[in-house]
Amino acid sequence: MANPKRRTTGQISGENVVITVAWMYYQDGMNQKDIADRLGISRATVVNYLQEARERGYIRITLNAPAFTTHRVSLALCQKFGLQGAYVVPDEGCDAEARFMRVVHGAADWLPTLLQPGDRLGLAWGRTVYEMAELVEEQQIDDLTVLQLVGSMATPYGFTAEACSTRLAQRLGARCLNLHAPAVISSVTLARELRAEPIIAAQLEQLETVNKFLFSVGTCDAESHIVVSGLASLDDLAWHQAQGAIGVLCGRFIDAEGRAIAGPMSERMIGVPIDRLVGLDMGILITPGVDKLAATQAAIRGGYVTHLVAGLGVAEALLAV
Template sequence: MAVTTRRRNLAQVSGENAVIQVAWMYYQDGRNQQEIAETLGISRATVVNYLQEAREKGLIRITLAAPAFTTHRLALELTERFGLRGAYVIPDEGTEAEEGFLRVVRGAANWLPDLIAPGDRLGVAWGRTVYELAEMVEPMPVEDLTILQLVGSMATPYGFTAEACSTRLAQRLRARCLNLHAPAIVSRAALAEELREEPILKAQLDQLETVNKLLFSVGTATSDSHIVLSGLATRADLDWYVAQGAVGVICGRFIDAEGRQLPGPMEDRMIGVPLPRLVGLEMGILITPGMDKVAATRAAIRGGYVTHLVTGTTVAEALLAAP
C-alpha cells in the first residue's frame, strides 16, 4: 500500500518537477539510485532516465573546482616560465584531437566566470574555439558586462562568424553586446577609410578603445587556417605574410614569432580593433586547444597579449620544452 501511495504521489508531479525531485535527491541529498527508486516507488531505470534528462536540460551542473587545474604542476610552471597571472591546464593525454579540443574549450568555459567582473568590457575574437566556449559557458548574469566584437563580419561557410561569437556569449552572460556593422575587410584601402569615418561605425570603433579584457584563440598561419578558409585572406596574402615571418593570427592580423604585428597589404583594408590596442590589457585570456597552435601561442605570449592561458597538458609540455 505504501509503495502504491508513493507512486501515486510522484505521478501527480509534473514531468519536469519529477526530474528536479530526483536530481535533488541524488545530487543534494546524496542518495543512490536504488534508494531514490524505493522512496518514490519508481524503477531504477526511471531514475537513470530522469538524471539523464536533468543533465540534457541543463538543470544540473557538474564541474571540478578551478584550483584542480590552476594549481596543476604544469599550470604553475607555465605561469612562472612565461610571466602569466594564471594558467588552467586540462589533462588530454591519449585523447583524439576533437575530444582534446572540446576538453580545453570546456575548461575555458568553466573558468571564464571566475575571470570576469561587473563593469568589464570584454573584447571577443572569432573562430570555432570562441564560439564553442560561448555555447558551453553556464548561463549567468554579470552586472554591467559589455561584450564587444573586435573584428568586422565576413562571409564564411562556418556558423562561428565574428558577430555570432560575440552575440552568443552576450546572451549566455546576460550582457550588453556591441557588434561591428561592417565587413572585416574590403577591396580598397580608401573604401575602408571612408567606412571608418561613417558616424555609426566610427562610434562603434571608438567603443573598442574601452576594452579592458580580451578573450581569444590565436590562429595559425597555414593554408587550412580559418583566416584563409573564411576568405578573410587569400592564399597569396598568406604566402606573402609567411615570407615576412608570420607564425600566427590575432583578430585577423598576422604576427611574427615575437608577437609583433606584421604590416602588409591587408592592414589598410581591414575594419576592426587595432592590434596594438590589445597589448597589455588588464587581462588577456588565450585558449589554445591544439598542438598546431604552439608556435602562435608562444608568439602571442611574447607579444604581451596574454595574462591567462587555458590549454591541455600536451600543449603545456610543448610550450615548456622549447628553449
C-alpha cells in the same frame, strides 16, 4: 509492511519528477538504486530523468578552478611565461576532437570567475571562441559588455565574429556591441572612408575601452580559418609567410615576436588594432591543440596573454621549448 516513504511517480507529475530526482541525487546524496526504490521506478528511468535535468539546465556541474590552476604544470607555466594564471586540462588518451572539447569546456568554466561587473570584454572569433560561448553556464554578470573586435565575414561556418560576441553576451546577461562592417574591404581607400563613417567610427572608438580580451590564435597554413573563411587569399597567406608570419590574432598576421605584420591586407581591415590589446587587465588565450603551439608562443611574447587555457599536452610542449 509497505515502505511508508515509498512514492510512485504517479504522485509526482510533469517536470516535478525531474526536479525531485535531481534533488535526491545531487542534494540528498542518494544513489540511483535508492531513488528508483523510493519512487517506484526503474534505475534506467532515474538515469533518464537526471539526463533531462542536465539538458534543461536544472543542474550545473563544474569543477573548482584551483584544481586546474594550482597544480605543478599550471604554476610552471605562470613562472616561465610571467602569466597571472594558467588552467590546464588533462587530455591523456584523448583524440584531437576530445582534447579540443575538454579545453573549450575548461575555458567556459573558468571565464565567468575571471570577469567582474563593469568589465568590457573584447572577443575574437573562430570555432574555439564560439564553442566556448555555447558551453558557458547561463548567468548574470552586472554591467558587463561584450565587444566584437573584428568586422563581419561571409563564411560557411556558424562561428562568425558577430555570432561569437552575440552568443557569449546572451549567456552572461551582458550588453553586446557588434561591429557593423566587413572585416576586410576590397580597397584601402574604401576601408579608410568606411572607418570615417560616423556609425563605424563610433563603434571603433568603443573598442578603445576594452579592458579584458578573450581569444584563440590561428595558424598560418592553407586550412587556417582566415583562409577558409575568405578573409585572406592563398596569395595573401604566401605574402605574409614570406614576411615571417607565424600565426593569426584577431584577423591580423603576427610574427614570432607577436608583432603585427603591416601590409596591404592590414590596411584594408576593419577592427581593433592589435597593439591596443597589449597590456590589458587580462588577455585570456585558449589553445586547444599543439598545432597552435608556435602561434601561442608568439602571442605570449607579444604581451597579449595574461591567462592561458590549454590541455596538458600543449602545456608540457610549451614548457619544453
